[in-house]
Amino acid sequence: MDQNITVLICDDNIAVHESINAYLEAEGMKSVSAYDGEEALRLLQENHYNLVVLDIMMPGIFGTDVCREIRKTSDIPIIMLSARSEEMDRIIGLEIGADDYLTKPFSPREVVVRIKKMLKRVQPKKENAHYLKAGNLSIDLDGYEVLVNNQEIELTPKEVEVLAFLVKNSGKVINREELLHKVWGYDYAGDTRTVDTLIKRIRQKVAKASPDFSIRSVYGVGYKFEVGV
Structure with a gap:
C-alpha cells in the first residue's frame, strides 16, 4: 500500500482511534484523529486525506451532518461507523x-481491510484508461470518472462501481443480491435496500442528465440498464 496514504478517523472514543491506527500503521498507512464533527470538517478543509472513517453518534455535529457537508464539495471515500445496528441507520448513511x-x-482488522479495498478502487488514472461507453455516457474505470455528453458527473466510488456493473451488463436484469456480491465483495446479510439506496442516488445524479439511457426497476427482481429508451 502507498506509504503516503492518510486516513482521517472521526470518533469520540479514543479506543477506536488507537485500535484502527495500530492496524493502519502495520499496513504502512497513517491516520489523523478528530474527536467531533466540527474538528473533522476543519481538518478536511486544511489538509488532504485519502479516506474518512466517520462515526455517526458524536458530540456537537452528528456524523450524518458531517457526511452531508463533505459531499457538498468532495467525493472522498467515507466509511461510516455506528453503535446501532438498525437497518435504517445504514440506509440513511448510504442515502x-x-x-x-x-x-x-x-x-x-475488518475496518482496515475495507479501507484497503476501497483505496485500491480509487487509484490515480493509468495511461491506458479502461472505458465503458453506452450512448452519451462514458465511464473511466481507472480514473473513476463518469461523463454524460462530455460533462463530468460527480459520483462516489461505490456509485461508479454500481453504475459500471450495470452498464457492463446492459439489457440484462441484475438482482440485488448479485450487485451486493459483485460490487461490495462481501455479504450484507440480505440488506438489499443498500442497493436500492445507491440506485436512487445514481438516478438523481446521472440518469436525469440524459434521456439516452435509464436504470429500470424490475419489480421483485432488481435493475436493468437500458440505452435508447
Whole structure:
C-alpha cells in the first residue's frame, strides 16, 4: 500500500482511534484523529486525506451532518461507523453519500481491510484508461470518472462501481443480491435496500442528465440498464 496514504478517523472514543491506527500503521498507512464533527470538517478543509472513517453518534455535529457537508464539495471515500445496528441507520448513511458502513463493536482488522479495498478502487488514472461507453455516457474505470455528453458527473466510488456493473451488463436484469456480491465483495446479510439506496442516488445524479439511457426497476427482481429508451 502507498506509504503516503492518510486516513482521517472521526470518533469520540479514543479506543477506536488507537485500535484502527495500530492496524493502519502495520499496513504502512497513517491516520489523523478528530474527536467531533466540527474538528473533522476543519481538518478536511486544511489538509488532504485519502479516506474518512466517520462515526455517526458524536458530540456537537452528528456524523450524518458531517457526511452531508463533505459531499457538498468532495467525493472522498467515507466509511461510516455506528453503535446501532438498525437497518435504517445504514440506509440513511448510504442515502447521504457514505460508501460503506460498519456497526460497533467491529474488528479493527475488518475496518482496515475495507479501507484497503476501497483505496485500491480509487487509484490515480493509468495511461491506458479502461472505458465503458453506452450512448452519451462514458465511464473511466481507472480514473473513476463518469461523463454524460462530455460533462463530468460527480459520483462516489461505490456509485461508479454500481453504475459500471450495470452498464457492463446492459439489457440484462441484475438482482440485488448479485450487485451486493459483485460490487461490495462481501455479504450484507440480505440488506438489499443498500442497493436500492445507491440506485436512487445514481438516478438523481446521472440518469436525469440524459434521456439516452435509464436504470429500470424490475419489480421483485432488481435493475436493468437500458440505452435508447
